[in-house]
Amino acid sequence: MPRSVNAVARRARRKKIMKQAKGFFGRRKNVWTVAKNAVEKAMQYAYRDRRNKKRTFRALWIVRINAGARLHGLSYSQFMGKLKANSIELNRKVLADLAMNHPEAFKAIVEKVK
DSSP: OOOOOOHHHHHHHHHHHHHHTTTOOGGGGTOHHHHHHHHHHHHHHHHHHHHHHHHHHHHHHHHHHHHHHHTTTOOHHHHHHHHHHTTOOOOHHHHHHHHHHOHHHHHHHHHHHO
């Protein structure tokens, strides 16, 4: 009985990986074994950093809210505490946008909670 190999599926799998490695530098873009490892590692970084991005943005929003609140004589923690006490449910993303792009609206919020 002749040996059976599924060349079509193997070629498709390799093509998929090589397409993902497009744009990589040196042998990472055109040598199968190197490209496979590079793409695998890139996928791990992508998975990890989709989560890290959330942390980074939250930290940025907190810095912006803190800067905006301090202009009106409050620290970040005091401001957030007073927001909760006055049951104003704006998330950090919205508050940071207001502090950066609409200072008059942010000032109105600060005056309301003071």
